[in-house]
Amino acid sequence: MSWTDERVNVLKKLWAEGHSASQIAKQLGGVTRNAVIGKVHRLGLSGRATPSRPVKRPPRLARPKPRLMPDGTVTTPTPAVTAPPVEEAKPAVERTAMTAPLPPMRLADGGAATILTLRDSMCKWPIGDPADPKFAFCGRKSDCGPYCTEHAKVAFQPARKRDTKKSQYDYVRRIAG
DNA sequence: CCCTGATTCGC
DNA sequence: GCGAATCAGG
Numbered sequence: 001m002s003w004t005d006e007r008v009n010v011l012k013k014l015w016a017e018g019h020s021a022s023q024i025a026k027q028l029g030g031v032t033r034n035a036v037i038g039k040v041h042r043l044g045l046s047g048r049a050t051p052s053r054p055v056k057r058p059p060r061l062a063r064p065k066p067r068l069m070p071d072g073t074v075t076t077p078t079p080a081v082t083a084p085p086v087e088e089a090k091p092a093v094e095r096t097a098m099t100a101p102l103p104p105m106r107l108a109d110g111g112a113a114t115i116l117t118l119r120d121s122m123c124k125w126p127i128g129d130p131a132d133p134k135f136a137f138c139g140r141k142s143d144c145g146p147y148c149t150e151h152a153k154v155a156f157q158p159a160r161k162r163d164t165k166k167s168q169y170d171y172v173r174r175i176a177g
Numbered sequence: 178c179c180c181t182g183a184t185t186c187g188c
Numbered sequence: 189g190c191g192a193a194t195c196a197g198g
Contacts, residue, residue, distance in 0.1 A: 003190085020181065031191085037182060038191050046183075 001030030003039060015040055015048065102150055103127065105139040113139025123148035125155070 001007070007028055014024045021040065022033035040046055104112035104127045113122055114136055123138035124146045140148035147155050 022180080033182090034193080035191050037184095038189090041183075042189065048182090 001028075008039070008043070011036065011039060012043070012045065015045060018048070102138060102140075102148075104136040107139065112136035123151055125151035 010028060011024060014027065021036040025031050025033040025036045028036070107113060107117060112127070118124060118137050118139065121142055123140040123142045125138035125148070126135070127138060128135045138148055138151055140150070142148050145152050
C-alpha cells in the first residue's frame with residue numbers, strides 16, 4: 001500500500017484525534033505502526049500533546065549490528081568508538097554506610113576501629129564516607145562472620161523478592177543479544 | 178510481557 | 189520517501 005492523499009488525510013485526522021500509531025495502522029490497513037510513525041515524522045506532525053513524557057534522549061549512535069545483505073554477505077559496520085557516558089553505580093560502601101544503624105564502637109584509646117586497628121574478630125561494617133578522615137569500622141566483636149550480630153542482621157537480609165526468571169531472561173537477552 | 182513514540186539508515 | 193529494526197521508556 002502507498003500513501004495516497006486519502007490515506008494521508010485519514011492518518012492526519014486520527015493522529016490529531018489522539019489515536020496511537022498502532023491503532024491508526026490497524027485502521028488504515030496494509031501498514032505497520034512503524035510505517036505510520038515514519039509517515040507522521042515525515043509530515044512533520046510528530047509533536048502531539050505530550051501528556052507525560054518530556055523524555056530527552058541523546059541521539060543513538062549507528063547500529064553496530066551485522067546486516068544480512070541481499071547477496072548473502074554479512075557486513076559488520078565499525079561501530080563508533082565514542083565512550084558512552086555511563087554513570088557508575090554507587091559504591092557498596094556508600095549504600096551500606098547510609099543504612100548503618102550503629103555508631104562505631106569506641107576503642108580503649110577513645111578512637112574508632114580503622115583499617116589499621118581492625119582485627120579479624122572485629123565487625124567490619126563500614127561507618128561513614130571512606131573519603132572522610134573519620135571513616136571507621138564498627139569494631140564490635142564478630143563471631144562467626146565478618147560482622148557483629150547487629151550488623152549481620154542488616155547485611156544478611158532475608159532474600160528479597162526475586163525477579164521472575166522471565167524478566168531475568170529478558171535482561172540477559174537484552175545485553176547478550 | 179504488553180504497549181508507546183523516536184530515530185537511524187538501507188533501500 | 190519509505191519503513192524495519194532498534195532504541196528508550198510506561
